[in-house]
Every structure is written in C-alpha cells, then in structure tokens.
Amino acid sequence: xxxxxxxxxxxxxxxxxxxxxxxxxxxxxxxxxxxxxxxxxxxxxxxxxxxxxxxxxxxxxxxxxxxxxxxxxxxxxxxxxxxxxxxxxxxxxxxxxxxxxxxxxxxxxxxxxxxxxxxxxxxxxxxxxxxxxxxxxxxxxxxxxxxxxxxxxxxxxxxxxxxxxxxxxxxxxxxxxxxxxxxxxxxxxxxxxxxxxxxxxxxxxxxxxxxxxxxxxxxxxxxxxxx
Numbered sequence: 001x002x003x004x005x006x007x008x009x010x011x012x013x014x015x016x017x018x019x020x021x022x023x024x025x026x027x028x029x030x031x032x033x034x035x036x037x038x039x040x041x042x043x044x045x046x047x048x049x050x051x052x053x054x055x056x057x058x059x060x061x062x063x064x065x066x067x068x069x070x071x072x073x074x075x076x077x078x079x080x081x082x083x084x085x086x087x088x089x090x091x092x093x094x095x096x097x098x099x100x101x102x103x104x105x106x107x108x109x110x111x112x113x114x115x116x117x118x119x120x121x122x123x124x125x126x127x128x129x130x131x132x133x134x135x136x137x138x139x140x141x142x143x144x145x146x147x148x149x150x151x152x153x154x155x156x157x158x159x160x161x162x163x164x165x166x167x168x169x170x171x172x173x174x175x176x177x178x179x180x181x182x183x184x185x186x187x188x189x190x191x192x193x194x195x196x197x198x199x200x201x202x203x204x205x206x207x208x209x210x211x212x213x214x215x216x217x218x219x220x221x222x223x224x225x226x227x
Contacts, residue, residue: 045129045131045134046131046134046135046136048131049122049125049126049129049131049132049134049135050135050139050143052122052125052126053122053123053126053143054217055122056119056120056121056122056123057143057146057213057216057217058217059119060116060118060119060150060213061210061213061214061217063116063117063118064116064206064209064210064213065210066114066116067114067115067116067206068203068206068207068210070114071113071114071199071202071203071206072203074112074113074114074199075196075199075200075203077105077107077108078108078109078110078111078192078195078196078199079196080105080108081102081105081108081109081192082189082192082193082196084101084105085098085101085102085185085188085189085192086189088101088185089185089186089189095182095184095185096182098185099182099183099185102177102183102185102188103177103180106177106178109173109174109177109192110174111165111170111195111198111199113198113199113202115157115202118150118153118154120147120150120151123143123147142215142216143216145212145216146212146213146216146217149209149212149213150209153205153206153208153209156205157202157205162198164194164197164198165194165195165198166191166194169187169191170191170194170195173187173188173191
C-alpha cells in the first residue's frame, strides 16, 4: 500500500483530522479488500476440493455397490453346497453318498470375493495443500469420517479378513476333490462354513461401508443406489 505525502501544510486541526481520516479509511479499505480476496480464494479452493472429494467418494461407492452385487452371486453356489452337505450329514447319509454329492457340486468349493480398490488421492491432496481446512466443519467431518471408514475396512481385509480360514486344510481338501479322492464330510463341512463366514463377513463390512458413504454424501449418493 502506498500513501501520498501531503503537498501543502495543514492550516488547521480540522484539515489534519480530515487528512488523518482519509489515511485511516484508505488503510481499512485496503485491508478489507485484501481480506475479501483471500476469503474468496479460500472459498473457491474449498469448493473445488469438496467437489473432487465428492467425485472420488461417489466412485468408491459405485465400486462398493458393484462388489456387493458380484459377491451375492459368487456366494450363492457355496451356500447351496453347504446346504447339501449339511442336509446329508444331518440325514446320516453314508460318507460315500455325501462324497458323491460333493463331487457333483465341486466347482462351488472355492472362495471368491470381489473387493474394490479404494481411491483417496483427492482427500490426500486437499489435506496436503490445506484446502480441506477451508471446507465447512460439518461437511469436513463427514468427509474425514468417510475416508477413515475406507481405511479401516481396507485394514480389516488385509489383517483380519481371513483370520478364521484354515487355508492349508482348504487346499488339502481342494486337491483331494480335484483327484476324486474321498474326504471326511465333517471336515469338509467345517471348511465350507469357514469360507462362507469369511464371505459373509466381507459382505457385511462392504454394506456397512456403503451406508457410511451414503451418510457422508447424502442425496447425491442415494440417487445412484438403483443404477
């Protein structure tokens, strides 16, 4: 800011007061304009960051919904296999008969889970360049919680998702079935239950995550629920 020096001497206190007031008003105007420009810049950056974040969360939500639908289809054959073997065991059928039924449905004996890849680049950028701090508090809390839920669910899959699976036993049974060798019905049923439990837990986590993202995104997320 530049202030022009007086071109003539002030003749009275009144002239001095006028000149002083003009200086003060000039300073306040300049400061106010600077604050307005900075506020406008922050508001624009916050809106752009928010839009990128919403687009990213909507893409994650679409992938989650796609995985849920895919997993519903993949789980069905395993559920049918479990129902067949469980019914045979409860009906006290001979092991040989149960093995025949297992061979008939052996293609269902596989753990197939579709899991989406979550993106967080827009959130990371908004945090790094501090534009996230200019988003209003209520919206920022929803976004922050949504990304925290994404990380938590990903960590569950990486560390706890297969904790209940006896993978060596599953592979051993898979080998015997592939070669047409008999298996112990109870051992087989137990492994099928482990696989089903893992699949259903995965679905549960995805469904909870879907709900959390819908809460964060509001009506915009609900509009694509039945696409």
